[in-house]
Amino acid sequence: MAKTIRIEIIAVGSELLSPYYQDTNSLYLTQRLNELGLGVVRKTIVGDDEASLVRCFREALKRPGFVFTMGGLGPTEDDRTREVWARVLGRTLVFQPKIFDHIRRRFKRRGLTPPASNRKQAFIPKGARILPNKNGTAPGLWIEDSGRTLVLLPGPPAELKPMFQDLVWPRLQRLRRGHSIRRVLKLTGLGESVLESEIADLYPKDDPLSVTILSSPGQIEIHIYGRTDRSRSSLVRKARLLEKAFSDRLGDFIFSNSGEDLEEVVAGLLKARRKTLAAAESCTGGLLSHRLTNVPGSSEYFLEGVIAYGNEAKTSRLGVPAALIQQHGAVSAHVARAMAEGVRRRSLSHFGLAVTGIAGPSGGTPQKPVGLVYTALAWDTGTQIEKNLFLGSREYIKFQSTQKALDMLRRHLLLTGKKPAVRIRGRKGRRIKGKVK
Amino acid sequence: MAKTIRIEIIAVGSELLSPYYQDTNSLYLTQRLNELGLGVVRKTIVGDDEASLVRCFREALKRPGFVFTMGGLGPTEDDRTREVWARVLGRTLVFQPKIFDHIRRRFKRRGLTPPASNRKQAFIPKGARILPNKNGTAPGLWIEDSGRTLVLLPGPPAELKPMFQDLVWPRLQRLRRGHSIRRVLKLTGLGESVLESEIADLYPKDDPLSVTILSSPGQIEIHIYGRTDRSRSSLVRKARLLEKAFSDRLGDFIFSNSGEDLEEVVAGLLKARRKTLAAAESCTGGLLSHRLTNVPGSSEYFLEGVIAYGNEAKTSRLGVPAALIQQHGAVSAHVARAMAEGVRRRSLSHFGLAVTGIAGPSGGTPQKPVGLVYTALAWDTGTQIEKNLFLGSREYIKFQSTQKALDMLRRHLLLTGKKPAVRIRGRKGRRIKGKVK
Numbered sequence: 019m020a021k022t023i024r025i026e027i028i029a030v031g032s033e034l035l036s037p038y039y040q041d042t043n044s045l046y047l048t049q050r051l052n053e054l055g056l057g058v059v060r061k062t063i064v065g066d067d068e069a070s071l072v073r074c075f076r077e078a079l080k081r082p083g084f085v086f087t088m089g090g091l092g093p094t095e096d097d098r099t100r101e102v103w104a105r106v107l108g109r110t111l112v113f114q115p116k117i118f119d120h121i122r123r124r125f126k127r128r129g130l131t132p133p134a135s136n137r138k139q140a141f142i143p144k145g146a147r148i149l150p151n152k153n154g155t156a157p158g159l160w161i162e163d164s165g166r167t168l169v170l171l172p173g174p175p176a177e178l179k180p181m182f183q184d185l186v187w188p189r190l191q192r193l194r195r196g197h198s199i200r201r202v203l204k205l206t207g208l209g210e211s212v213l214e215s216e217i218a219d220l221y222p223k224d225d226p227l228s229v230t231i232l233s234s235p236g237q238i239e240i241h242i243y244g245r246t247d248r249s250r251s252s253l254v255r256k257a258r259l260l261e262k263a264f265s266d267r268l269g270d271f272i273f274s275n276s277g278e279d280l281e282e283v284v285a286g287l288l289k290a291r292r293k294t295l296a297a298a299e300s301c302t303g304g305l306l307s308h309r310l311t312n313v314p315g316s317s318e319y320f321l322e323g324v325i326a327y328g329n330e331a332k333t334s335r336l337g338v339p340a341a342l343i344q345q346h347g348a349v350s351a352h353v354a355r356a357m358a359e360g361v362r363r364r365s366l367s368h369f370g371l372a373v374t375g376i377a378g379p380s381g382g383t384p385q386k387p388v389g390l391v392y393t394a395l396a397w398d399t400g401t402q403i404e405k406n407l408f409l410g411s412r413e414y415i416k417f418q419s420t421q422k423a424l425d426m427l428r429r430h431l432l433l434t435g436k437k438p439a440v441r442i443r444g445r446k447g448r449r450i451k452g453k454v455k
Numbered sequence: 456m457a458k459t460i461r462i463e464i465i466a467v468g469s470e471l472l473s474p475y476y477q478d479t480n481s482l483y484l485t486q487r488l489n490e491l492g493l494g495v496v497r498k499t500i501v502g503d504d505e506a507s508l509v510r511c512f513r514e515a516l517k518r519p520g521f522v523f524t525m526g527g528l529g530p531t532e533d534d535r536t537r538e539v540w541a542r543v544l545g546r547t548l549v550f551q552p553k554i555f556d557h558i559r560r561r562f563k564r565r566g567l568t569p570p571a572s573n574r575k576q577a578f579i580p581k582g583a584r585i586l587p588n589k590n591g592t593a594p595g596l597w598i599e600d601s602g603r604t605l606v607l608l609p610g611p612p613a614e615l616k617p618m619f620q621d622l623v624w625p626r627l628q629r630l631r632r633g634h635s636i637r638r639v640l641k642l643t644g645l646g647e648s649v650l651e652s653e654i655a656d657l658y659p660k661d662d663p664l665s666v667t668i669l670s671s672p673g674q675i676e677i678h679i680y681g682r683t684d685r686s687r688s689s690l691v692r693k694a695r696l697l698e699k700a701f702s703d704r705l706g707d708f709i710f711s712n713s714g715e716d717l718e719e720v721v722a723g724l725l726k727a728r729r730k731t732l733a734a735a736e737s738c739t740g741g742l743l744s745h746r747l748t749n750v751p752g753s754s755e756y757f758l759e760g761v762i763a764y765g766n767e768a769k770t771s772r773l774g775v776p777a778a779l780i781q782q783h784g785a786v787s788a789h790v791a792r793a794m795a796e797g798v799r800r801r802s803l804s805h806f807g808l809a810v811t812g813i814a815g816p817s818g819g820t821p822q823k824p825v826g827l828v829y830t831a832l833a834w835d836t837g838t839q840i841e842k843n844l845f846l847g848s849r850e851y852i853k854f855q856s857t858q859k860a861l862d863m864l865r866r867h868l869l870l871t872g873k874k875p876a877v878r879i880r881g882r883k884g885r886r887i888k889g890k891v892k
Binding site for chain 1: 473477489498502507514739744748754759761762764772801814847850
């Protein structure tokens with residue numbers, strides 16, 4: 019077998035050729051394959067019609083290596099992946115009673131009998147190995163043919179992922195080529211251009227490591243990826259050194275080096291410090307609380323959220339004096355402070371976190387433009403307020419506002435916890451003045 | 456020329472084979488081509504390396520029709536699209552001084568001279584027509600070769616889109632093949648299998664219309680797509696008839712026929728009826744309010760949200776009697792009702808919408824498993840409560856819960872508004888008993 023294995027992915031489905039759908043399964047598959055040091059050399063997206071599938075599969079067979087197909091294993095007329103592979107390989111379709119039993123049992127559990135159309139899912143190309151589907155009716159298939167391997171996976175992610183993890187991944191272990199490593203640093207509070215100018219001189223010039231910067235409003239990820247056929251320990255050491263060099267430069271602008279999202283980091287810190295939190299939201303409209311409660315077990319630290327969208331609610335729910343709103347406007351440092359302190363006082367939580375701003379697209383004025391957002395964090399002995407001007411769509415402004423609020427809390431928890439505060443110094447020892455763009 | 460034109464898209468770029476990047480250009484291209492009645496039959500994503508490109512382009516040449524390639528026209532070593540096409544077509548590369556002049560002028564405007572690497576962008580396959588690039592250095596190319604047409608476009612969307620619009624679109628007009636139409640119906644409250652059994656007999660057997668069902672937890676979309684070389688009005692009439700047939704069967708399980716999301720539909724109904732809303736959330740943790748406030752102008756109808764995550768908050772914030780929680784548990788029809796009525800009373804809104812449930816992954820019991828969710832809608836003269844058992848991850852359970860809550864409000868607004876209530880009858884006049892899976 020060739021030293022590097024050629025892997026292709028084919029996504030089957032006419033909807034993936036419309037302007038409305040993307041093949042996202044291949045991203046998962048690629049990530050998992052990368053973990054084995056295996057890369058994907060081509061992805062193809064093809065429709066359901068027989069002629070297109072035949073042509074596409076026939077061509078794929080001429081190229082060496084592995085082919086993963088995803089989709090087209092369902093019970094409907096449009097599901098032709100099994101049949102077309104059988105035809106292209108010149109194999110007959112054989113009925114497998116145990117597949118049909120599995121389908122029958124799934125239907126029976128819901129008090130149903132499978133319609134005739136499901137029967138076709140039990141016909142598989144002769145010699146194919148069955149990959150049972152715990153989460154659906156369509157079994158996956160593993161076919162070896164003259165040195166090539168074809169892996170047929172179902173399209174729904176909830177079926178594909180567990181099947182890959184449980185049944186395909188173990189079989190791929192023998193293909194593992196050398197070693198690979200990926201480290202992901204996540205940052206907030208810095209713009210991409212500032213980041214680049216701070217760390218560009220550290221980028222590795224040669225293999226085995228490469229660095230990719232992925233930037234979106236409110237967050238930047240630095241991906242360190244490495245692959246080697248030689249020593250794993252040397253690869254790990256090199257990656258660690260590079261990560262350390264980035265960390266020294268970027269300090270606590272980095273909130274995570276293990277894939278965690280900002281809300282997970284904040285959740286971990288709150289739990290570790292045994293602190294509770296309540297949120298008061300205006301322009302973010304629930305997104306801050308939604309993110310905090312996406313973390314399993316959030317009831318340990320998240321007491322309540324108040325979405326005080328109207329001014330009456332700010333007064334009645336959070337005790338923001340009506341006169342304060344009158345005098346400074348609902349989008350002001352004064353009101354942000356009163357919201358954070360109000361929600362903290364009324365919920366009896368350790369921290370109160372508040373956001374008020376203008377998410378747009380309308381409602382801005384020259385003095386208070388769309389994207390103006392105040393965030394405030396209240397604790398027992400003080401309140402911190404920040405003012406930002408975020409760019410982008412309504413949804414981006416909402417997201418960036420929650421990033422800012424969560425990051426204020428994260429930094430506060432870092433400073434007040436046992437972990438010593440890190441001084442943030444840029445290259446040449448100067449303070450980084452970066453901001454979210 | 457063949458009656459239907461075969462169009463393929465090839466996206467060039469190794470980053471598009473990583474787990475972190477998607478080819479999004481092809482969605483734009485597909486949408487524009489669909490407007491001309493032209494469909495895309497295949498999309499391929501291929502890396503930058505020469506061997507892969509040669510193989511991919513060579514294979515594409517064997518298939519008839521149009522090939523759009525995107526990317527690989529830049530000045531770096533990794534940009535090989537021009538050279539590889541020249542090689543595969545057996546054409547020499549010729550230097551075009553006017554391209555290099557354009558590049559020089561772009562650099563000069565910024566007070567720079569182009570590096571040597573940019574010179575290669577001025578070499579094009581002999582006989583290619585130049586598509587000047589207003590927004591970058593890389594010109595696009597239009598190559599005709601033995602009945603095939605190759606269109607080479609730059610990768611950055613800000614360069615590709617204007618180039619396509621200004622220079623490619625007009626040339627494609629002559630290919631316009633009749634007319635196309637797409638209608639999207641969005642539904643909630645029905646499982647996919649129930650939906651299929653209700654409407655499968657209506658699916659068009661022949662052209663010009665096709666139907667695609669796209670299902671995700673809590674929502675189903677029916678896409679009606681049609682293309683014809685003949686009369687546009689006949690196509691439109693057929694699509695309308697099919698849509699009408701679906702609507703007659705599915706009634707108000709359909710919440711939108713114009714692309715709107717459920718929260719937008721609810722927002723529109725609330726505004727039209729001049730009604731206000733307040734939300735009380737437990738397991739959805741802010742997602743319901745977040746979705747409602749994603750709609751611009753939501754402050755017109757959304758007064759406030761309360762995320763009463765802990766039991767204390769349910770009592771203090773919403774007036775849910777502690778004894779009620781004690782007796783029935785926080786996840787119960789009684790507490791859902793009290794939450795909806797409480798938030799309505801305290802906010803002085805027309806409607807109170809509440810959700811309480813177990814989003815998991817932990818916290819379930821045999822009596823109250825993960826996914827058990829109560830939703831309640833309170834209005835001036837009554838309260839409606841629904842109990843559901845949703846499957847899936849924490850995030851899916853949160854989403855499905857908000858779908859259910861929003862749909863209760865939508866249905867209530869439909870019934871109480873001016874539009875007459877539609878009785879929902881399935882095929883053969885029986886009541887559809889479908890539920891979200």
